[in-house]
Amino acid sequence: MQTKDINENIAWAKINADVLRSMENPRKGYWIAVGACLLMIACAVMAEIYQYQVGMGPSNLNWPHMWDLYIATFVFWIGMSHSGTLLSAILHIIGADWRKPIYRFAEAMTTFSLLTAGLFPIIHLGRVWNMYWVLPYVSDRGIWPNFRSPLVWDAFAITTYLTSSALFLFIGMIPDLAICRDNARGWRQKLYTVLSLGWQGDDRQWRHFRKIYMLMACFLIPLAVSVHSIVSADFAMSIMPGWHVTTFPPYFVAGALYSGCAAIITLFILLRYFFRFDEYMTIPILEKTCKLTFAIAMVWTYLNLIEFASTWYSHDPVAKELLWAKFTGPYAPFFWMMLFCGSVVPFALAFEKMRRHLPTMFVVSLLLNLGMWLERWMIVTPTLSLSHSPFAWDVMWPSMVQWAIVFGSFGWFGLLFLIFVKVFPSVSMYEVKEMVFHRRRHAPSEETAQKLHRRADDPKPGAQPSTEGA
Amino acid sequence: MSLKNLLNDWSHYRKGIEDGGFYEYEHMWGMVVDLNKCTGCNACSVSCYSENNLAVVGKDRMMKGQGLHWLRLERYWDEPDMGGDDKEFQERGGSFLPMMCQQCNAATCEVVCPVAATYHTPDGLNAQIYNRCIGSRYCSNNCPYRLRYFNFYSYYEESWPEPLNQQLNPDLSVRDKGVMEKCTFCIQRIRTGKDKAAREGREVRDGDVVTACAQSCPTQAITFGDLLDKDAQVTKLWKSHQVELGKTKQNKSDEDLRGYRVLEGLNTDPCVMYLDRVREV
Numbered sequence: 001m002q003t004k005d006i007n008e009n010i011a012w013a014k015i016n017a018d019v020l021r022s023m024e025n026p027r028k029g030y031w032i033a034v035g036a037c038l039l040m041i042a043c044a045v046m047a048e049i050y051q052y053q054v055g056m057g058p059s060n061l062n063w064p065h066m067w068d069l070y071i072a073t074f075v076f077w078i079g080m081s082h083s084g085t086l087l088s089a090i091l092h093i094i095g096a097d098w099r100k101p102i103y104r105f106a107e108a109m110t111t112f113s114l115l116t117a118g119l120f121p122i123i124h125l126g127r128v129w130n131m132y133w134v135l136p137y138v139s140d141r142g143i144w145p146n147f148r149s150p151l152v153w154d155a156f157a158i159t160t161y162l163t164s165s166a167l168f169l170f171i172g173m174i175p176d177l178a179i180c181r182d183n184a185r186g187w188r189q190k191l192y193t194v195l196s197l198g199w200q201g202d203d204r205q206w207r208h209f210r211k212i213y214m215l216m217a218c219f220l221i222p223l224a225v226s227v228h229s230i231v232s233a234d235f236a237m238s239i240m241p242g243w244h245v246t247t248f249p250p251y252f253v254a255g256a257l258y259s260g261c262a263a264i265i266t267l268f269i270l271l272r273y274f275f276r277f278d279e280y281m282t283i284p285i286l287e288k289t290c291k292l293t294f295a296i297a298m299v300w301t302y303l304n305l306i307e308f309a310s311t312w313y314s315h316d317p318v319a320k321e322l323l324w325a326k327f328t329g330p331y332a333p334f335f336w337m338m339l340f341c342g343s344v345v346p347f348a349l350a351f352e353k354m355r356r357h358l359p360t361m362f363v364v365s366l367l368l369n370l371g372m373w374l375e376r377w378m379i380v381t382p383t384l385s386l387s388h389s390p391f392a393w394d395v396m397w398p399s400m401v402q403w404a405i406v407f408g409s410f411g412w413f414g415l416l417f418l419i420f421v422k423v424f425p426s427v428s429m430y431e432v433k434e435m436v437f438h439r440r441r442h443a444p445s446e447e448t449a450q451k452l453h454r455r456a457d458d459p460k461p462g463a464q465p466s467t468e469g470a
Numbered sequence: 471m472s473l474k475n476l477l478n479d480w481s482h483y484r485k486g487i488e489d490g491g492f493y494e495y496e497h498m499w500g501m502v503v504d505l506n507k508c509t510g511c512n513a514c515s516v517s518c519y520s521e522n523n524l525a526v527v528g529k530d531r532m533m534k535g536q537g538l539h540w541l542r543l544e545r546y547w548d549e550p551d552m553g554g555d556d557k558e559f560q561e562r563g564g565s566f567l568p569m570m571c572q573q574c575n576a577a578t579c580e581v582v583c584p585v586a587a588t589y590h591t592p593d594g595l596n597a598q599i600y601n602r603c604i605g606s607r608y609c610s611n612n613c614p615y616r617l618r619y620f621n622f623y624s625y626y627e628e629s630w631p632e633p634l635n636q637q638l639n640p641d642l643s644v645r646d647k648g649v650m651e652k653c654t655f656c657i658q659r660i661r662t663g664k665d666k667a668a669r670e671g672r673e674v675r676d677g678d679v680v681t682a683c684a685q686s687c688p689t690q691a692i693t694f695g696d697l698l699d700k701d702a703q704v705t706k707l708w709k710s711h712q713v714e715l716g717k718t719k720q721n722k723s724d725e726d727l728r729g730y731r732v733l734e735g736l737n738t739d740p741c742v743m744y745l746d747r748v749r750e751v
Contacts, residue, residue, distance in 0.1 A: 066610045125648070149586075
């Protein structure tokens with residue numbers, strides 16, 4: 001049984017070779033996946049064109065169901081974006097080095113899920129062509145957005161988060177891009193030459209790099225927490241029962257980390273399988289991610305119970321009726337499914353045997369994310385179906401137009417991710433080397449020590465690993 | 471903004487300037503609906519359709535909940551399915567509640583609009599700017615009365631085929647798809663009334679402005695007027711039933727005090743007062 005996070009005898013040239021290999025020569029399966037994603041996107045584009053031409057009617061949205069899957073899926077994708085920050089910023093600051101082989105793709109996931117999430121508030125607008133009105137641009141007529149509206153805060157929060165996380169992803173990639181530059185030919189070489197910003201790996205550059213990386217990490221953590229708190233404000237700031245809940249900001253943040261971690265497990269297993277990253281994305285690292293997911297799942301469950309209890313004991317008749325309707329009403333099957341996937345399924349993560357079994361983990365992580373998607377839907381829809389005015393009670397099921405756009409968003413995310421893994425290194429080469437280096441230093445066996453001693457190319461203890469000879 | 475401002479009760483900013491508030495109200499248009507007089511005939515709703523160019527969306531879309539009825543007549547009775555006895559309905563029929571935009575002074579829809587397409591006018595009205603609306607539909611979600619309706623389609627050609635387009639009211643626009651709309655208290659009539667008064671060089675008097683619903687109600691259940699005007703019929707009715715703006719609960723000590731505002735406990739401060747229906751015991 002493998003217990004070490006990473007084999008510390010792994011040669012550095014091998015790390016480079018393995019990661020660079022993953023970026024080359026896409027096989028047949030890759031193109032099939034790209035084709036499938038393009039088809040999914042085509043579904044969504046057709047649905048959106050139809051909706052743009054005709055109006056919001058074909059989506060089955062109605063009075064009082066003014067929001068539905070679009071907003072739910074928007075929250076879902078925003079939530080998914082929190083995983084990258086968790087891995088690259090929070091775990092970086094607390095010095096958990098097992099994150100190093102897996103943080104790169106998680107961070108890419110952050111950026112791409114934000115790019116996906118950002119589409120939904122636009123798609124759901126009745127007059128899409130005027131979407132830029134939510135931004136505070138300087139208008140000749142002196143018209144500003146309404147700064148009291150949580151939707152405007154959303155626009156600020158998401159654009160800030162997208163810029164920062166994309167920047168963070170890029171900065172963290174610079175040393176790796178330099179390795180790519182040194183090993184590439186043709187258009188790739190040109191691209192990496194520009195992107196690596198003249199990285200030579202000298203001491204001064206590394207010192208600056210460390211500083212800015214830490215600074216960005218410190219900046220991103222509060223930003224990530226505030227982004228999902230602001231998204232929760234879309235609901236919590238309203239006066240609707242079921243939305244007007246004080247615990248929503250932490251609840252949303254917990255849910256976000258939860259779905260993000262589940263998505264990391266999914267992509268971890270896929271990348272490990274398809275790119276044969278067995279030596280970097282090891283079982284012990286998966287186990288650690290699973291434990292983290294389990295802890296977050298329990299926090300999420302706890303916040304759920306808190307919400308039920310505080311609604312129940314508040315004796316607000318409308319909120320109480322809504323809660324009861326969630327458990328027994330027309331949307332109850334989905335609500336119970338959400339509770340099952342979100343609170344019962346994660347117990348699979350508590351068993352070592354399950355955690356180490358990849359197919360099981362793959363299915364479990366998909367189920368967790370299904371639960372989290374349902375959670376968002378169960379936040380948006382039951383409240384609208386049952387509000388203060390009994391005359392406006394209504395049950396609505398989304399139409400194919402909505403489903404097609406939601407379906408297509410997964411294709412869009414998948415396509416971006418597929419392009420990423422072939423253009424950029426999806427495992428951080430320099431950080432894996434760092435990790436290996438530290439493991440060698442801290443727990444060298446006699447045999448390893450011998451090998452260490454014999455290797456002349458290796459940096460001396462205390463020195464930073466360089467990309468030279470990569 | 472000083473600390474004192476932050477700690478203050480912000481509700482006073484909603485009030486008129488004479489109460490230390492932010493708004494310089496010229497008028498405060500309000501309404502009284504006497505449910506004792508309401509027969510549920512729907513004439514108000516029909517007149518609203520013709521006055522305000524409301525699209526007739528057809529049965530299917532109405533069933534789907536995509537209709538636009540600024541003034542809707544809510545019908546209530548004891549549901550035998552839901553544990554009520556059917557007795558009241560069998561003996562006396564249902565109860566009716568005509569619901570139009572309540573023109574809340576602390577409107578929940580105004581705060582949440584990202585582009586400030588809905589705002590409070592110096593007339594005390596909750597105005598909707600169609601040209602500014604981008605259709606995020608947050609306002610409708612945050613309206614506890616659910617009195618905001620959305621144009622899910624473009625209705626112009628279907629709803630008013632030739633020669634029906636000749637019946638459109640030229641005083642206001644026909645809304646296109648993707649725009650939120652709601653009762654405006656017949657703002658075009660308010661404008662006309664104010665213009666007329668200005669031409670004649672006088673203040674707006676009670677009776678200068680009558681909304682379409684109030685005008686067409688056969689039993690005159692609806693009274694419309696300016697709550698700031700001491701002599702207006704509405705002001706007198708509000709006073710006689712001891713209903714006041716800015717409160718979340720009204721005086722109900724006497725059974726003659728029939729006035730209430732719908733969901734006023736939510737502190738939305740609506741400008742429409744309903745007079746409770748009195749049934750024989």
